[in-house]
Amino acid sequence: MRASSSSPTRGAGVTVLAVAVAALILLPLVVIAAQAMSLGWDTASAFLFRPRIAELLRHTGALMVVCIPATLLIGVGAAWLVERTDLPLPGVWRTLLLAPLAVPAFVSAYAWISVRPDLAGFSGAALVATMAYFPFVFLPTAAMLRVLDGSDENIARSLGASRRTAVLRTVLPRLRPAICGGGLIVALHLLAEYGVLEMMRYQTFTTAILQQYAVGFSDGQGSLLATVLLLLCVLVLTAEVILRGRARVARVGGGTPERPERIPLGKWMIPAILALTAVVALAVVVPVALVVKWFVASIDQNVVAWGDLLRVTGTSLGLAVAGGVAAVLAAIPAAWLLSRRRSFVSMLLERVTFVASALPGVVVALALVTLTVRWADWLYQSTAVLVSAYVILFLPRAVVTLRSGFAAAPPELSEASRSLGVGGRGTFARVVLPLALPAFLTGFVLVALAVATELTATLLLAPTGTRTLALAFWGASDELDYVRAAPYAVMMIALSAPLTLLLRRQLRGSGSRVSKKEQV
Known part of the structure; x- marks a missing residue:
């Protein structure tokens, strides 16, 4: 009776905490919208309906029109070759195709532009962005291919359909959520990207907002640009929902899933290997080799400030730890509700939480600068505000992992613990936390490396x-x-490499188990 009577109180408390976190996530939207509306329609329309805004729209649209299809083609094609054909050494290829995630996109742009200044502009921006972002499509598509049941494809083949027809009718439709999700991540990254585009001297809304901030110090015109960028994010999110559809793609029923047989490449083996080699060379080998070249030059010229490098690395690690811990703690209420209380409120909180993934860092920062300068100047340029920005930006990474971790701790175990007289906190510490600890660590690492x-x-x-x-x-x-920048680039790659290993481990494990949720 004690456990059941306190359950509503605990649920209400968790809901209040989740709502507070959601309010923090929505805060940048509210601040930016209020700042933009304060200018009035006449001023806003005069600013927005200018050739400069149309140029930014064309630049942003052109980048998305080229990069999104290119990343989809490379990501889906590479996933198919690795997971569904007799390509040799598939494990090695999985690691190599995820390796671009270990090289920050703006570091890759620095490497290319340092030896090919003529790449500045649209071509260079499109090349670097495509090579940096295609793993976001490859990862979910490859993971989906590893768990898909091959029985439908085999049945289609037994009814006389060709291999191509069977794949198009039974496999491709079930890959749609993974492909659309990967494309969504790429689109949002393109809208939020600053370092690559600024280095390549290619202007989009994100670079224009930073420039407007520099000359106007977070004035209303910068907020107007941020509002347009947010509207573009909303359009992208809406398009992804429409394209993804609502068709069920998971396996229904019991039994053991059938593993589809790998397709022999035959005469296409050499072209496939050459194509994947070219992708890995452009995305990883060339940027890393150029960074190492400049790093060696910095050592030869004795320009490496080792003391400063260690101090800066320590600062980055400190902020990474603070951001990772804060994001994991903030994600606990929402993740708990999503795993224990699937309701309209919890689903709404989930959608609000994931708005963070569509907020470019410049928009979040602009809103927090405006907020602190006007109403809490004592917080301006403080570590607390910076960590809050990290939580807003990277909270979805923690929520996703914690939700899966809480799912690994069945509610029945918690109820059994309470029936034995253990309180809520004790049950969480002794029953839930040990089972969910791997997810906590994963969420922390994902956020920390992003920070x-x-x-x-x-x-x-x-x-x-x-x-x-x-x-x-x-x-x-x-x-x-470029010589003085190289040591910092090398250190960032060294800190980002564990993310690749972590994602590689998750992808490897996805093929060895199919959860009951995926089978129902």
Whole structure:
């Protein structure tokens, strides 16, 4: 009776905490919208309906029109070759095709532009963005291919359909959520990207907002640009929902899923290997080799400030730990509700939480600057505000992992613990936490590694005198001092490499088990 009577109170408390976190997520939207509306329609329309805004729209649209199909083609094609054909050494290819995630996109742009200044502009921006972002399509598509039941495809073949027809009718429709999800991530990254586009001298809304901030210090015109960027994010999110559809793609019924047989490449084996080799070379080998080249030059010229490098690395690690811990703690209420209380409220909180993934760092930073300057100047350029920005930006990464972790701790175990007289906190610490601990660690690592290489929000919000690896690298590369920038680039790659290993491990494990949720 004690456990059941306290359950509503606990549920209400968790809901209140989840609503508070959702309010923090929505805060940048409210601030930016209020700032933009304060200018009035006449001023806003005069600013927005200008040739400059149309040019930014064309640039942003052109980048998305080229990069999204290119990343889909490379990501889906590579996933198919690795998971469904007799390509040799598939495990090695999985690691190599995820390796671009270990090289921050703006570091890759620095490597290319340092030896090919003629790449500046649209072509260079499209090349770097495509090579940096295709793993976001490859990862979910490959994971889906590893767990799909091959019985439908085999049945289609037994009824006389060709292999191509069977794949198009039974496999491709079930890949749609993974493909649309990957395309959504790529689109949102393109809208939020700053470092690559600024380095390639290709102007979009994100770069224009930073420039407007520099000359106007977070005035209403910068908020208007941010509002347009947010509207583009909403359009992208809406398009993804429509394209994804509501058709069920999971396996229904009991029994053991059938593993589809791998397709022999035959005469296409050599072209497939060459194509994947070219992708890995452009996305990983060339950027890393160029970064190492400049790093060796910095050692030869004795320009590496080892003390400063260690201090900056320590600062980056400190912020990464703070951001990771804060995001995991903030994600607990929403993740708990989603795993224990699937309701309209919990689903709404989930949607609000995931709005963060559509907020470019510059928009979040601009809103927090406006908020602190006007109503809490004592918080301006403080570490607390910077960590809050990290939580807003990267909270979805923690929510997703914690939700799966809580699902690994069945509610029946918690009820059994309470029936034995253990309180709510004791049950959480002794029953739930040990089972969910791997998910907590995964969520922390994902957020911490994202924080370690974050640029735009840190650029605007970092306390005076605070330098991270990303800021130190950006300051040197912005002055075209490629030799001095190289040590910071090498260190960022070294910190990002564990993310690739983590994702590689998750992808490898996805093929060995299919959860009951996926089978129902």
